[in-house]
Amino acid sequence: MAQVLSLTATLCAAETHKASSKPLKLAKTSRETKTKTPIYNPRKGSGSSFNKIRKQNLEVSPHRAVSAVRLMRIELGGAFADLLNEKGKGSGDNEMGYVERTLGFRTRELEDRDLRLVTDIVGGTIRWRRYLDYLICSICHDDSTFRHMEPLLVQILRIGFYEIIKLDMPHYAVVDENVRLAKVALRPGAGNMVNGILRKLALLKESNTLPLPKVEGDERAQARALAILHSHPVWMVRRWTKYIGQEEAIKLMTWNNSDPSFSLRANSAKGVSRADLVMQLNSLKVPHELSLHLDDFVRIQTGMQIVIQAGLLKEGLCSVQDESAGMVVSVVNPQPGDRIIDCCAAPGGKTLYIASQLSGQGMVSAIDINKGRLRILKETAKLHQVDGVITTIHSDLRIVAEKNPVKGDKVLLDAPCSGLGVLSKRADLRWNRKLEDMEQLKNLQDELLDAASIS
Numbered sequence: 143m144a145q146v147l148s149l150t151a152t153l154c155a156a157e158t159h160k161a162s163s164k165p166l167k168l169a170k171t172s173r174e175t176k177t178k179t180p181i182y183n184p185r186k187g188s189g190s191s192f193n194k195i196r197k198q199n200l201e202v203s204p205h206r207a208v209s210a211v212r213l214m215r216i217e218l219g220g221a222f223a224d225l226l227n228e229k230g231k232g233s234g235d236n237e238m239g240y241v242e243r244t245l246g247f248r249t250r251e252l253e254d255r256d257l258r259l260v261t262d263i264v265g266g267t268i269r270w271r272r273y274l275d276y277l278i279c280s281i282c283h284d285d286s287t288f289r290h291m292e293p294l295l296v297q298i299l300r301i302g303f304y305e306i307i308k309l310d311m312p313h314y315a316v317v318d319e320n321v322r323l324a325k326v327a328l329r330p331g332a333g334n335m336v337n338g339i340l341r342k343l344a345l346l347k348e349s350n351t352l353p354l355p356k357v358e359g360d361e362r363a364q365a366r367a368l369a370i371l372h373s374h375p376v377w378m379v380r381r382w383t384k385y386i387g388q389e390e391a392i393k394l395m396t397w398n399n400s401d402p403s404f405s406l407r408a409n410s411a412k413g414v415s416r417a418d419l420v421m422q423l424n425s426l427k428v429p430h431e432l433s434l435h436l437d438d439f440v441r442i443q444t445g446m447q448i449v450i451q452a453g454l455l456k457e458g459l460c461s462v463q464d465e466s467a468g469m470v471v472s473v474v475n476p477q478p479g480d481r482i483i484d485c486c487a488a489p490g491g492k493t494l495y496i497a498s499q500l501s502g503q504g505m506v507s508a509i510d511i512n513k514g515r516l517r518i519l520k521e522t523a524k525l526h527q528v529d530g531v532i533t534t535i536h537s538d539l540r541i542v543a544e545k546n547p548v549k550g551d552k553v554l555l556d557a558p559c560s561g562l563g564v565l566s567k568r569a570d571l572r573w574n575r576k577l578e579d580m581e582q583l584k585n586l587q588d589e590l591l592d593a594a595s596i597s
């Protein structure tokens with residue numbers, strides 16, 4: 143029998159809230175079919191012939207090679223832009239394996255400085271993709287030339303454009319290094335092409351005559367121009383312009399394109415206070431500020447790699463958690479002895495914070511439909527020493543609510559959301575979301591809200 147609980151329901155859902163002269167010549171190859179470079183396919187690496195390759199190229203700049211391969215993996219293989227392991231060396235310990243299988247050679251191992259550049263270049267290149275592609279097309283004078291480029295050539299060009307335009311790196315170095323990468327990883331002709339295009343870009347930048355669109359014409363034309371200038375999908379620009387006006391939409395896009403900042407939560411359940419965390423950050427020389435709103439939180443703008451490499455996350459001494467997530471938990475206001483239902487709990491950021499405030503008394507029932515994410519929650523709960531006050535329930539919330547309702551004093555519903563509120567942190571997300579997703583999400587959120595409130 144379905145029971146009506148005495149509930150304080152908290153809904154958290156983000157957003158339900160041309161350049162001059164002749165076209166450059168390119169030997170036409172279809173991007174999908176005629177590449178010399180293998181398209182990203184991690185399984186290829188398990189073949190013995192691939193495993194035997196052990197060529198090392200010490201002339202190619204490692205951070206560019208790794209960035210180009212990571213970008214291919216993200217675009218063609220669906221990996222996330224922020225994939226990093228505890229050592230900060232990409233997904234798994236096998237980043238150089240991906241480089242070898244994709245480019246046909248290894249580079250020297252990445253140093254910390256290279257890793258920082260990879261993070262910066264990969265995130266920035268993804269974020270600025272529409273803008274960069276517009277410039278590349280304009281310089282090639284021809285959309286079809288661009289469309290037929292090999293995937294790796296596209297990534298090398300995007301990297302070069304990003305380095306020149308957004309990172310203001312010295313042009314000669316950017317041109318030389320990217321030309322070398324294209325020659326070694328593809329063929330001499332590709333290097334010549336990168337040379338021609340990047341040099342042209344450098345000239346246009348120096349003369350302040352980048353071929354960018356003007357924001358003029360009807361609403362649709364203006365949205366298209368803004369979408370290029372601020373590198374967002376057109377539908378997002380139109381949607382935000384409609385709801386908050388062009389000026390605010392531009393501010394929002396500028397914020398989405400700014401460097402993300404992160405916050406860390408000291409894990410009080412393991413006896414780590416914010417003062418302890420601050421001492422650790424001071425000893426690691428990671429600049430930080432105290433959160434103005436939450437006692438356990440510290441903000442950092444840079445130095446995440448250092449925190450990762452020092453093992454603070456791996457040891458469960460602190461977690462990376464947005465203050466906005468922490469503030470949702472302060473609305474729930476967990477008290478020792480509370481029975482709290484976290485309806486869409488995995489991977490567990492809020493569950494763990496809630497659990498850490500129960501001082502060992504009470505229970506959080508963590509429900510989620512995704513088994514893998516729930517497994518992460520369980521593992522992290524152990525690491526954070528809060529597993530004693532967490533029960534996981536692998537199920538669709540709508541089914542639990544109907545067939546086997548859970549009793550609780552407080553309910554948190556952190557329903558799946560568009561993610562449009564975290565575009566500065568998730569650089570790839572803007573290109574993966576569609577307008578149709580918004581409608582589907584809204585319906586799911588409605589159903590989950592009903593389920594959470596009638597259990």
Ligand SMILES: C[S@@+](CC[C@H](N)C(=O)[O-])C[C@H]1O[C@@H](n2cnc3c(N)ncnc32)[C@H](O)[C@@H]1O
Pocket residue numbers: 467485486487488489490491492493509510511512515537538539540556557558559590
């Ligand atoms: C925004 S995330 C939750 C984040 C989590 N609260 C945290 O702080 O780490 C939304 C979660 O809802 C889960 N979900 C989606 N549909 C669901 C359903 N029908 N029943 C239960 N969980 C669902 C997803 O698997 C996902 O883990």
